[in-house]
Amino acid sequence: MSTENQAVELARSVISNVCKVLGTNELISVSHAHISGISYFNIGDYGLKLIESLYLGGGKFSVFTTANPYAVVNTDFRGRRFHDDIVNKQFKIVKYLKLMGAKAFTCAPYFIREPKLGEHLAWAESNAVLLANSYYGAKTNREGGPSSLMAALIGRTCSLSIHKESVIPKVEFRVPKISNELEASVLGYLIGLKDPRNIPYIKNMSITDFELLRSLLAALGASSSVPIAVLDTVTPLQAYRILDINDRISISRQDLIRFIKEHTYDSKHLPKDTLLIIGCPHLHSNAVNEILESIKGVNLANYSMELWVIIHTNPKLGSKELTALENRGIKILHSVCPVVTKLNELGVEAVITNSCKALHYIPKISKIPTYLMSTKEILRLCRR
Ligand code: F3S
DSSP states (O other), X not given: OOHHHHXXXXXXHHHHHHHHHHTOOOEEEOSEEEEOOOOHHHHHHHHHHHHHHHHHTTOOXXXXXXXXXXXXXXXXXXXXXXXXXXXXXXXXXXXXXXXXXXXXXXXXXXGTXXXXXXXXXXXXXXXXXXXXXXXXXOBOOOOOHHHHHHHHHHTEEEOOGGGTSOOOOOEEEXXXXXXXXXXXXXXXXXXXXXXXXXXXXXXXXXXOOHHHHHHHHHHHHHHOOOSOOEETTTSOGGGOOOOOOOEEEEOOHXXXXXXXXXXXXXXXXXXXXXXXXXXXEEEOTTHHHHHHHHTTTOOGGGGTEEEEEEESSOOSOOHHHHHHHHHXXXXXXXXXXXXXXXXXXXXXXXXXXXXXXXXXXXXXXXOOOEEEOOHHHHHHHHTO
């Protein structure tokens, strides 16, 4: 057997076994695979070994492939860094994925390659899956980390659920008007909490702004298992059918305000080493200049705080500009995810973010309190 066949044959066998367990023998070709689960903190030595063995076994991605961001191991928090052993292992994972053909490391793969209407994908990042299906009208299930990796190698995945069946929402939501990305995120999160399993139909959808939709769908992906939300006036009509709606749920503006209040920090008790995060999911790199403009002259280093702004690709800033920002406690990061990083091991004591997805996962992974604030308020906090 040639070495090349080892990786491909393993991938074929894993995919066909997964499909059998899920109830089908049929595979479908995909045009873009997006791999998740590449943080060393999540997959450990076992995951590193698997990815290494696929590369050494001749693995090459056979379709356009992107991967999720990795843990923030290449930057410090107030001078504290991870041990070299962790840094080296994380970068080995990244190296093998790049060598096999991964084009980028971001949770916004639609900024790298836009999905097309009706196109079949094998994506494994929930926020991206929801956007691909709900906004672009593409077709991808919520793949797991290993299945997306194997699908990238063979260019195929199980022909199931959204690849085969019509999308038929079962629960209708009436939602209030939204004024910023934080409210959009809370709305998405509450929709998922109210019904985490059934595909929602959001009827009186007033949000058409792409950034707000991204916030809403990322949060919905965190609190539910659905691969799509049918958004009135947004989701392409070809992508779904409305038949019987089993349930109708209303979410009011008061519900959003109450949730935000419950997750706002108490200014008297904000821990010393607090991290502010904007960019979950990753911002488009064009957003950076706007943020920099609004924090001109800010020096967070005086307050034991740092601001991490995470974007989808290399910032168009020189290394001198980046260092000047870092000296002020502001870091522009790309290719990384703070949420899949053990921030507590860097000495971070609390996080303030505009993302309910970060609110959902950071206390679980890093065991530190996490609070909500809109981007505007976070930037205002920086200027206090
Ligand atoms: Fe992206 Fe990490 Fe948030 S993968 S969506 S920044 S949890």
